[in-house]
């Protein structure tokens with residue numbers, strides 16, 4: 479990214495170094511401004527106070543979660559997993575369509591660990607809406623077979639900061655490691671830890687930085703941050719209560735479904751995560767289903783193969799600590815045309831194709847024996863009652 483006043487000098491450097499370059503985004507500020515304009519053609523895509531024609535700030539998301547609880551008291555409740563550095567709630571949503579069942583299986587969705595990845599929060603809130611209200615048999619089945627624990631924004635300070643001050647902020651807002659950064663790097667850059675490098679599995683072994691001025695700063699030690707501690711404590715407590723079958727962390731961008739572990743650089747070590755072949759099959763089928771709707775292509779694999787090797791990521795820690803069978807990190811749209819500044823008009827398409835993937839992943843995991851997918855619910859009950867009434871009516875007519 480180059481500011482207009484440095485344009486000529488930058489081009490001269492490229493020329494001298496004989497470096498070929500292409501411009502991906504011509505005017506970043508315009509892309510930032512455009513991202514805040516609602517896409518009116520999608521104004522109908524809303525539920526209660528919330529819509530998917532635009533991106534929403536933290537307050538709007540949290541207010542909407544409260545509204546859901548008020549409107550669906552039998553199946554929905556909000557939950558706070560902990561507090562952020564700046565004392566904000568890390569608020570989520572528990573959805574259980576069959577509260578009477580004794581031992582539910584759990585699914586956990588983690589959104590927006592990285593602050594600037596707005597499409598993550600938008601997609602995760604859409605999934606909540608679909609799981610809560612959809613009449614589609616297959617979405618309904620996936621929603622009903624688990625007790626879902628869904629957190630649209632697990633980095634609330636960073637997310638708020640992307641709305642108030644710095645659109646491209648990635649980390650949390652920890653002040654503990656603030657220092658003077660090298661020339662060309664704003665000192666504010668040291669005001670935060672990369673939460674997806676701060677978890678206590680293979681911490682700081684690869685693809686992470688010990689320099690707080692770096693965007694991949696892993697923190698002074700594993701779990702130094704309240705946000706990563708809150709997530710890990712929540713997962714451990716849930717695992718004590720029963721079986722977590724799915725854990726999916728939503729990021730952007732690059733269109734990937736990433737399988738643990740991310741520090742693994744040799745394919746011989748892919749099997750370190752135990753059921754890598756099954757996770758791979760489920761992910762491939764999910765990616766195929768996703769592609770059917772709009773032709774959006776997602777790649778599947780280890781982080782080292784499809785993105786870069788890294789350590790201290792939340793989903794890798796989840797896999798290692800409690801061995802959740804289906805653990806993934808999904809990098810949503812796009813491939814870099816807009817990057818983190820994905821236009822509001824792409825929220826609904828991204829969300830729709832992502833749900834397609836989740837439905838197929840749910841079916842595939844069941845087919846591989848990880849749980850028994852049951853279709854029952856409203857449609858079957860409705861059908862039985864209709865047949866009964868028809869029977870009564872027929873008898874009366876006779």
Ligand SMILES: [Zn+2]
Pocket residue numbers: 591592595674729730
């Ligand atoms: Zn990310």
